Amino acid sequence: MPHSLKDCVIPVYPTIKALDVDGLAAGEHKFWFAIATDAIGHPQTLPVLVFKGQKPGKRLVITAAIHGDEQNGILTAQTLARSIKSKIQAGTVTIVPTVNLSGIARHSRDYHSAAPDSSSTNLNRIFPGNPHGSDAERFAHSLWINLIQPNADLGIDLHSQTSGSAYPLYAFANYQLDDCINMAKLVNPDVILDDPGDPGILETVYNQAGIPAITLEVGVGRYTDSTMVARAVEGILNILKHYGLIAGCAQLTEQKFIEGKQITSVRANQGGFVICHVNLLQKVSKGQHLASQFDSFGDIVEEYYSPTSATVISHNVESVRAPGSLIVRLLK
Ligand SMILES: [Zn+2]
Numbered sequence: 385m386p387h388s389l390k391d392c393v394i395p396v397y398p399t400i401k402a403l404d405v406d407g408l409a410a411g412e413h414k415f416w417f418a419i420a421t422d423a424i425g426h427p428q429t430l431p432v433l434v435f436k437g438q439k440p441g442k443r444l445v446i447t448a449a450i451h452g453d454e455q456n457g458i459l460t461a462q463t464l465a466r467s468i469k470s471k472i473q474a475g476t477v478t479i480v481p482t483v484n485l486s487g488i489a490r491h492s493r494d495y496h497s498a499a500p501d502s503s504s505t506n507l508n509r510i511f512p513g514n515p516h517g518s519d520a521e522r523f524a525h526s527l528w529i530n531l532i533q534p535n536a537d538l539g540i541d542l543h544s545q546t547s548g549s550a551y552p553l554y555a556f557a558n559y560q561l562d563d564c565i566n567m568a569k570l571v572n573p574d575v576i577l578d579d580p581g582d583p584g585i586l587e588t589v590y591n592q593a594g595i596p597a598i599t600l601e602v603g604v605g606r607y608t609d610s611t612m613v614a615r616a617v618e619g620i621l622n623i624l625k626h627y628g629l630i631a632g633c634a635q636l637t638e639q640k641f642i643e644g645k646q647i648t649s650v651r652a653n654q655g656g657f658v659i660c661h662v663n664l665l666q667k668v669s670k671g672q673h674l675a676s677q678f679d680s681f682g683d684i685v686e687e688y689y690s691p692t693s694a695t696v697i698s699h700n701v702e703s704v705r706a707p708g709s710l711i712v713r714l715l716k
Pocket residue numbers: 451454543544545546
């Protein structure tokens with residue numbers, strides 16, 4: 385039944401301060417996870433879905449929208465939740481579709497603090513957080529300590545490119561860990577980056593804690609990309625099949641993904657309007673014309689050329705570019 389504020393109905397699910405999937409009965413559960421209070425003392429609650437099979441098995445945690453403007457991750461998590469209903473036969477799938485509440489509500493990448501002396505924060509650079517730090521650090525810490533770490537044998541963190549730029553279906557995987565490579569390949573992505581992981585990123589913190597995890601980028605920032613969402617859902621279903629959480633055989637597509645470890649980002653040397661001349665997954669040669677930049681009068685001010693032979697894995701889709709903004713990202 386649809387919920388509406390007019391009827392003063394908030395979906396009534398148990399509110400929890402910590403999750404323990406091992407203590408739950410088999411079946412499907414929905415919770416409000418009280419991650420922290422807000423500045424007026426109200427609980428900030430994240431929706432959490434748990435699907436538990438009858439048999440023991442891997443416990444997978446899926447998070448989305450740690451960056452609030454990356455809505456294709458949210459749509460992937462929600463679509464996956466609808467498609468695995470009554471299908472989990474072993475293990476547990478825990479889904480947190482909307483992590484960064486303050487960012488999502490503002491179509492913004494960052495966590496927005498209400499503390500007068502704080503700036504907005506990139507949540508995916510401060511994991512595992514700090515129980516004595518800023519509100520953003522406490523938020524990240526509560527998510528990691530009370531929800532993710534105790535309930536995960538494997539992790540998938542869903543993202544997309546940030547607003548104004550596009551990615552294909554793109555997995556970050558630590559090649560030192562077999563389960564990370566496995567999961568990344570099972571997604572049937574366009575691109576896999578061999579990624580040792582930067583500090584503060586949730587995927588890095590998972591891997592350092594002995595929980596193999598990947599970051600999955602689902603297409604363009606902010607705007608709906610149904611094709612990419614459908615591919616990401618199919619990819620995660622493949623992971624669930626491979627680890628025996630749902631019935632069926634994982635299918636790897638014929639089309640080969642591109643893999644690499646060396647990223648080159650071509651960034652705007654000055655502000656202005658940038659029209660990109662290349663497409664996602666296009667192979668470019670050294671010196672190839674990538675993009676043209678115009679001033680506010682529409683006069684050309686700069687041309688951009690590829691510094692190397694590589695494959696285009698991201699480009700801007702919004703023309704307005706501040707100095708230093710991404711124009712084209714290349715993978716070698
Ligand atoms: Zn992101």
